[in-house]
Amino acid sequence: MFMHDSTVASAAVIFGLNPMWYAAILFILTYVVIMTERINRAIVALLAAGLMIFGGVLNQEAAIRGVDFNTIGLLIGMMVIVAITRQSGVFQYLAIWSAKKVDASPWGILAMLSVVTAVLSALLDNVTTVLLIVPIALLITEELKVSAYPYLFSMIVFSNIGGTATLIGDPPNIMIGSALGLTFNDFVLNTAPVIMIVLLATLIPIYLIWGRHLKAAAEDRQRVMDFNEREAITDASLLKKCLAVIAAVIMGFVFAHALGLEAATVALFGAAALLLLQCWPHGADDQSKHVTEAFTEVEWITIFFFVGLFIVVHGLDSTGLLKLLADHLLALTGGDLTATAMTILWSSAVLSAFVDNIPFVATMIPLIKAMAPTFGGPEGLMPLWWALSLGACLGGNGTLIGASANLVVAGFAERAGQPIRFVPFLLMAFPMMLMSIAISTVYLYWRYL
């Protein structure tokens, strides 16, 4: 902190501004520019991080300390594992298998693909999940001659619901888990139970609105039944290696805490082990081809967005502004834990429906941490963390721009000639999102408050 004080002084020299003001203005500008989507978000975050340093709020050393490398490592590790695994065709296999399990009935497939999307989103990144499942859904709806709209709508909704269930399912959980040292099991025990209820509850309106009206001719259903899912597996030997590594990585997450390991170590070690299994015993040329392919699939835009954002938020935090905001929020809720948790849950849900939940959660983490003294130390804050996780992840379902997976699915829908428009989506999805938050409210109240 003493070091910050000395660097903070230089901000006043360079810009003639109070460092708190400088950091706050820069932070708000960063948010606004990210929201306009006129400039790539990675560029915005990195430029803003640089300006935090140039302005003297942080020096480079302090900025690097602000980056949560556990989040970054976990993201990269999982992205590499998924990039290799998807080449095996196993996700298509799973989707086709599930469609055939329900005799290719249109509602059965809608429900099955929703559940598959939720489960995969819990274990993989949401965007990756929809990129894998949506093409299969489009093919099946084309064969069944039914509208793809309910299917694509459900993929969006269930990818966000499923992602909330685990530590690795959605970036907000990765950030919260990493900042607090929460484990995979913590999320399985605390967010997953309510997500099961939300999942089942959300299937009801989807059935009432679309599911019960869906009909397909017997011969078209037969065409889907004739799909041979075994043919979807393009590389059986790679598949075995991938499944073994994924199983080991998940076990690693479960036991990470007991072994004194962090999630990034497990994920990156798993990625390296899978690369080894894939490359061995190929020659040098093939090896570098495989490694390059896997590394290219890492979403560097997301990674650098995180890096920049962590630095910007750390800069803001170091000026003491977030502590001030936390005090104001506590004054509003009268320091009452229930009121604070509900405020966090509902405001993060509504905000995450319109703004990117990654910068929002990055900002909320230090803000909530600053509340620890009021609630009797870090342990007392747990209900607030679950409120933040549920609100920020489920809130992504509120609008078409609430999460990146939503936009990816909308892109597919547009190209397939069955576009998902902003307002019609909002009218259906926003109430469903509010329902999930209402369920979360009851759950939080009953379990923690």
Add this chain to the structure above:
Amino acid sequence: MTAKTLMNPNPMTLSPSDTVAIAADRILQHHLRHLPVVDAQGHYLGTFSVYSLLKLTLPKAVLDKHGLDNVSFVTEHVAHLAQRFGGRRDEPVTNWLNIHEVAHPETPAMEIMLLMLHGRTTSVPVVNKENGRLEGIVSFWDVLEKVRGENA
């Protein structure tokens, strides 16, 4: 040598209102691979090709840029493919155009050959730079004949 000296100045063309069925007939009848589509004023709009016909018989889920790259699990009969094609035969050709790289009358021969190689196409439309009108088409065969002629 330039596009102007290599091209066929009177290629067979389609108009934007022509249907997929008409285009398919012409392609199969004349064994052509590429039919440029031009409007009433002669502006080049795109090319309807054998690849357009291939696309027509495939599900949209396969054609998407993030679509399936392996569909060996689909066991369709020719009848199903024909059914899909049949459902699209009355659509205008403009729904299925490929936008190729075009040459201009003054484009040199070597550049045209490179366009063919990189674009995996056997013919290149020649379009007037100023008014966007189709002036002709250079086919792979035109180029080859010229090259062989020089050697004879």
